[in-house]
Amino acid sequence: MTAILFIAQRASAAVLAFAVTVHLATILYAVRGGLTAGEVLARTRDNHWFFAFYVLFVLAVAVHAPIGLRNVLREWTPFHHRSIDVALALFAFVLLALGFRAAVAVYLPPEALLG
Amino acid sequence: MMRASHKQPGFLAALLHRLAGIALAIFLPVHFWALSGALNGADVLDKFLKMTDTPLVKFAEGGIVVALALHMALGLRVLAIEFLPMRERTRVAISICLAAAFAVGVLFALNVI
Amino acid sequence: MAEASESTLSVDVWRGAAEGRFQTFAVPRRAHQTILDVVTEIQRDQDATLSYRFACRVGMCGSCAMVVNGRPRWTCRTRVSEAVTDDGKLKLEPLRNFTVVKDLAVEMVAFFDKWRDAKGHFTPGEPQADFQVVPPATLERKAADAGIECIGCGVCHSACDVVTWNKDYLGPAPLNRAWTLVNDVRDVGNDARIDAVSGSAGCHACHSHMSCTEFCPRGISPTYSIAGLKRAMIRRALGRKL
Numbered sequence: 001m002t003a004i005l006f007i008a009q010r011a012s013a014a015v016l017a018f019a020v021t022v023h024l025a026t027i028l029y030a031v032r033g034g035l036t037a038g039e040v041l042a043r044t045r046d047n048h049w050f051f052a053f054y055v056l057f058v059l060a061v062a063v064h065a066p067i068g069l070r071n072v073l074r075e076w077t078p079f080h081h082r083s084i085d086v087a088l089a090l091f092a093f094v095l096l097a098l099g100f101r102a103a104v105a106v107y108l109p110p111e112a113l114l115g
Numbered sequence: 116m117m118r119a120s121h122k123q124p125g126f127l128a129a130l131l132h133r134l135a136g137i138a139l140a141i142f143l144p145v146h147f148w149a150l151s152g153a154l155n156g157a158d159v160l161d162k163f164l165k166m167t168d169t170p171l172v173k174f175a176e177g178g179i180v181v182a183l184a185l186h187m188a189l190g191l192r193v194l195a196i197e198f199l200p201m202r203e204r205t206r207v208a209i210s211i212c213l214a215a216a217f218a219v220g221v222l223f224a225l226n227v228i
Numbered sequence: 229m230a231e232a233s234e235s236t237l238s239v240d241v242w243r244g245a246a247e248g249r250f251q252t253f254a255v256p257r258r259a260h261q262t263i264l265d266v267v268t269e270i271q272r273d274q275d276a277t278l279s280y281r282f283a284c285r286v287g288m289c290g291s292c293a294m295v296v297n298g299r300p301r302w303t304c305r306t307r308v309s310e311a312v313t314d315d316g317k318l319k320l321e322p323l324r325n326f327t328v329v330k331d332l333a334v335e336m337v338a339f340f341d342k343w344r345d346a347k348g349h350f351t352p353g354e355p356q357a358d359f360q361v362v363p364p365a366t367l368e369r370k371a372a373d374a375g376i377e378c379i380g381c382g383v384c385h386s387a388c389d390v391v392t393w394n395k396d397y398l399g400p401a402p403l404n405r406a407w408t409l410v411n412d413v414r415d416v417g418n419d420a421r422i423d424a425v426s427g428s429a430g431c432h433a434c435h436s437h438m439s440c441t442e443f444c445p446r447g448i449s450p451t452y453s454i455a456g457l458k459r460a461m462i463r464r465a466l467g468r469k470l
Contacts, residue, residue: 003465006432006458010197013190020187024219027180031227034168037160065140071435072133075393091140098147105151116319119299120387125438125451133435196436197455205438 012064058099185216263303280332290381323386348405351417384440396429400440400450407453
């Protein structure tokens with residue numbers, strides 16, 4: 001189990017190395033002169049590449065963050081190991097749900113939302 | 116007397132990496148939630164962005180950007196230790212990571228101000 | 229309370245076990261003095277009830293390891309001039325992360341139990357020939373040689389924060405020894421050994437703080453040995469999956 005978690009952590013880190021570099025570059029480019037929703041959405045609306053990118057990003061984060069926190073909680077808090085694993089599985093699910101929702105929110109054109 | 120292991124650069128690197136990671140883990144759900152505001156239209160997202168256009172928030176955003184760059188830089192160092200055949204010069208490697216993260220923070224500050 | 233001066237050291241020494249207090253001694257400062265000289269002088273001339281360990285006194289056995297001014301080191305190989313504070317003070321404590329038996333002497337059994345749990349012992353197979361040739365220039369032998377000089381002194385175990393945070397963590401010394409055996413081409417027990425270091429108390433718990441590498445008196449780098457175990461663990465886990 002721990003070997004698999006370790007491998008998942010390192011593999012997701014490799015994916016995130018790529019994703020975070022792209023994301024940081026995008027942020028630094030996008031915030032020049034202030035940031036508006038229109039600018040963000042003009043880039044991401046109906047853009048398959050950005051959508052795929054964000055989906056991949058969310059998947060990697062949902063794997064990487066909970067496993068990282070697992071070490072922190074086990075080493076720095078007195079909580080029971082089993083309860084930590086349950087809590088973090090829930091956190092992973094929350095990240096997936098909220099993350100996909102955000103990715104969809106910036107991808108879908110407004111007409112689609114009006115039904 | 117602080118134990119000697121806590122005065123080592125490797126420990127500082129690990130501590131910063133961990134604290135940055137915790138900050139990011141707390142930030143992410145909030146970030147996703149804010150972006151989901153776009154589901155209700157661009158103007159909802161815009162309202163949120165205007166609300167957060169205060170110096171304090173901008174400073175916090177800069178902090179998160181630095182935390183992200185720092186967590187990645189120090190994380191890449193860990194991957195290098197674990198997978199690359201050459202040995203690092205620890206002080207040099209950590210200094211480079213910190214400098215790179217700080218540079219990203221400066222770029223963000225310059226772009227956003 | 230002893231005052232320190234140019235010619236006198238003020239030495240705070242831990243007395244007791246898990247509970248206890250620091251007792252302060254005044255010890256004359258002498259040329260080329262080692263910390264072991266200081267402790268020995270206290271025990272022989274000032275307080276015969278002080279307990280501490282040493283054996284070879286020349287940096288070969290590791291028995292004299294203790295924490296000197298916050299740092300784990302061999303007292304026989306540490307000159308007072310290297311460790312003393314600017315105002316002539318020394319603080320001597322037993323190794324951290326070990327159960328204290330009395331004063332400066334710690335229980336080593338739990339430490340060596342972790343060596344056993346990490347399978348840090350050679351597993352011979354059937355003899356292939358009268359002498360098995362292991363060329364010293366091979367990558368495996370070089371990797372083993374880089375870690376083979378460990379004498380089990382416990383300095384790295386004392387320095388490691390993960391050992392403090394995770395009571396089950398095997399620790400740098402047992403894992404370093406396991407790595408040297410993983411690289412011993414004569415050893416046939418490596419599947420079991422890699423399994424032993426792949427559990428929740430195993431190599432993955434190392435966060436590369438590198439205090440072990442910084443403080444090892446033999447110049448060994450357990451961090452890189454443990455990195456090698458991580459790679460071996462990955463190969464084995466993925467090999468099983470495929």
